[in-house]
């Protein structure tokens with residue numbers, strides 16, 4: 145479910161919870177206790193906050209992008225993504241008009257791709273209704289795609305000084321520990337209650353700093369999974385969990401439903417030029433619309449892979465095992481085995497899809513080092529370079545704009561195709577993988593076999 149929808153659904157569920165009765169704890173005593181938090185917290189934040197690009201220039205657009213990006217991404221990992229995103233798409237108008245392929249490329253590796261799609265949808269709404277600006281109203285922010293109470297509170301307070309809390313997992317943990325609450329923080333009613341309590345104690349003159357200070361405390365001091373750094377905590381004297389020695393037992397969070405497991409056989413299918421086959425995923429559902437390594441359901445043997453590929457009219461040379469990988473999504477785990485497969489595209493008819501004359505001409509205009517993906521020299525081999533670190537191309541959009549039309553046609557042709565076929569595969573070299581195609585991080589376990597070692 146998209147972030148905003150999830151948050152909005154949580155609101156409804158909360159109303160239902162509240163009818164059943166209020167969660168454990170609370171009351172006037174807790175509210176009084178929380179009033180003591182802002183002063184020491186803000187003093188600490190002033191001297192200890194991390195220098196982050198969106199904090200140093202908290203323009204509404206930048207705050208919005210950073211908040212959406214950081215919902216499922218660590219701050220350190222998010223910095224480079226953020227810088228690249230706002231460089232390519234510096235304002236609401238640029239985002240509203242962004243090419244979908246570029247958007248996915250900018251989001252590649254962050255996961256939860258609907259967040260990026262919702263950003264673009266919301267930008268479209270801002271163009272229509274608000275003159276290309278974020279609305280300076282909590283209620284109007286809440287109406288935008290992908291924005292729920294947390295995000296509206298964060299943007300509203302940081303960018304516009306609106307006095308609204310922004311309660312995320314960090315804040316739930318911190319408040320649960322300060323108050324030694326044993327309520328299940330996965331419940332919408334518990335979140336709602338904490339929102340109301342924080343709303344009542346937020347300083348009117350620094351709502352953005354207050355929200356960020358709570359989040360920051362949760363991120364770098366009041367840590368999850370293991371011992372919090374209570375000795376560094378500005379509110380240690382006020383923390384009931386610490387006083388009771390139960391800080392590591394809190395917060396209480398009911399385990400999620402078990403994920404289902406899917407077995408997959410993933411192919412690193414290389415043509416004679418060392419380019420790798422990609423297949424477009426369905427336009428709906430998990431990783432919708434992204435490019436992936438072609439795969440079969442189940443764990444297939446080498447012989448079965450050969451039979452299945454040849455049954456599709458894809459000629460196979462040597463097939464080699466490429467190890468195993470696992471990727472965990474929120475509701476499903478992929479357990480994958482991989483094979484390196486050498487295929488022959490023969491006449492090169494497929495390679496025209498990737499390396500037609502247009503690219504070659506464009507590359508000439510950009511200097512000779514941009515054509516690695518379309519070179520006649522093999523750029524991938526059985527001994528393709530090792531590595532695997534995520535490569536962030538410096539200027540993907542420059543390359544993307546040139547091939548925009550071709551990408552659009554490719555996308556239309558492949559949309560909703562079932563399993564891949566000889567006709568729906570495209571072959572991409574190192575440069576195109578770096579600059580054009582957004583391959584989900586689910587396949588990162590096989591990157592060492594990509595052209596150029598997946599750098």
Ligand code: SF4
Pocket residue numbers: 318321322365366367372373374375377378379380381383384385386391
């Ligand atoms: S004292 Fe420890 S448990 Fe309590 S809020 Fe601070 S870091 Fe968290």
